[in-house]
Amino acid sequence: MTKPAGQLAFDELGTPLRATTFVVFDLETTGVSDEDTITEIGAVKIRGGEVVGEFATLVDPGRGIPPEVVSLTGITDAMVHAAPRLDAVLPAFLEFAAGAVLVAHNAGFDTNFVRKACLRLGYRWAKPTVVCTVQLARRVLTREEAPSCRLSLLAELLGARTRPTHRALADARATVDVFHALLERVGSVGVQSLEELLDFIPEVTPEQRRKRTMAADLPTEPGVYLFRGPSEEVLYVGTATDLRRRVRQYFTASETRRRLREMVALATRVDHVVCAHPLEAQVRELRLLSTHKPAYNRRSKNPKQSWWVTLTDEAFPRLSLVRVPREDALGPFRSRGLAEDAMTALQDATGIRPCTLRIPAQRASARPCALAELGRCGAPCAGRQSVDDYAAAPVAFLGLVAGRRLDPLRRLADRLTELAAAQRFEQAGFDRDRMRVLVRALDRGQRLAALASVPELIAARPDGAGGWEFAVVRHGRLASAGVARRGVPPMPVVDLLAASAETVLPGPGPLRGAPAEEVGVVLRWLDRPGTRMVRCSQPWAEPAFAAASWRDWLARADAALSSRVEVHR
Structure with missing residues (x-):
């Protein structure tokens, strides 16, 4: 017997609502602004339509409760005087709600208060699944039935046993009754699982629902998917x-992006490539994006369009921005503006001339420009520097990029100190921001280049189920990927993957011809805790004087920039 089009198979139903644990909660607060805090928490834990637990407590907000709030809730300063503070109450509430789906009336308000409290007090906000009964009511009830979705009106309309009173536990109990009544309504239209409920709440077009069958035959394994259009063109890769x-999520209301809804309307089928593990999927995605350049993807379609800073080939070399790097280039930069910032910092750090004039090796007789008068150029154009005198500048650039020296960075840091001492804070800020770009580019470029220089590296990560995920990396590119499930001897799998891996010949440039994004994805996988080296054809190491030693300075500079941005906001 075949199932009707669009109907889910049993294994697609997800978590049945009757088997889902919900924690319905409500807060009372001193107000609605970011400075306000919680005065009461009430929560009811339900499962299968039955109450399995309750949580209720007043909270000392550490400040006076405004009179208008007292008149609304009835909670006075005297009532919370002996109550526990939020730092004592919050962990108990988080434990009560752990693993459950949170439900609240106007959930954004309540969950935002809890999230901010976790952030302020140092507790982890687990980003739980949240259901808002206001949104659910708007999907279930017509405007004629419920002109307003206030809790008191819904409780009366739906026959709630508890009357909301602006006290946390009473309001949570009333919300439970409202929630159960709404679930009865959605059950009549086929919503039986948590996943279906979450898909049902936002609006979804009939066209999206009809195309849901495109995902029916896809496997439940990791991989890459390709949406194709009416002319077999690739519309989107993920x-x-x-x-x-x-893929099913694209045909539900959880997909709210207008651009991707438009893509789904055009799609005629979904192709897929099963991958051994997520790293292989990420790399295949990058390569497919580069090949097909799908109209509805916004990133990674031009992996070779990065910017690099390199030296010109002349008697008095200058710094130049290029698309195709040489061995000694600095980069990659995702925008020309960032590359120009780094180039300006490099000129100040090394003494490389900032002008674009081509200077002959002999008889330089041009008139020095204003930059020479400001001390930013040694004026080789006017014969004030010979080729030998000037050679120290490009040597400093090459040594800095290769990780053989760090004195150019110290020179920039000393200049920042001098500017601050002279109270030239605006100029110091500009110079610091350019130096930030330079340090970050040096650190990333040196790490990527170190990985790309290794002919072959084989690494393994635990798969979380007693097995291993393997990656064979050659010159920074993923050459092969595979897994050894629990109980399978791993080394024969490693040998087979190495023997069948893609041949990678090193190309030009610091990354040996590999796309920077792919090397970056591989590097992040290798950097994750738990990754182990199986074998390596040569030592994988960063240079002795790499910019990594300046990461503490970079963190302080990033923090200073963030503070400045917040002030200007």
């Missing part, structure tokens, strides 16, 4: 740890 579940 990755997933579970292909079927991820």
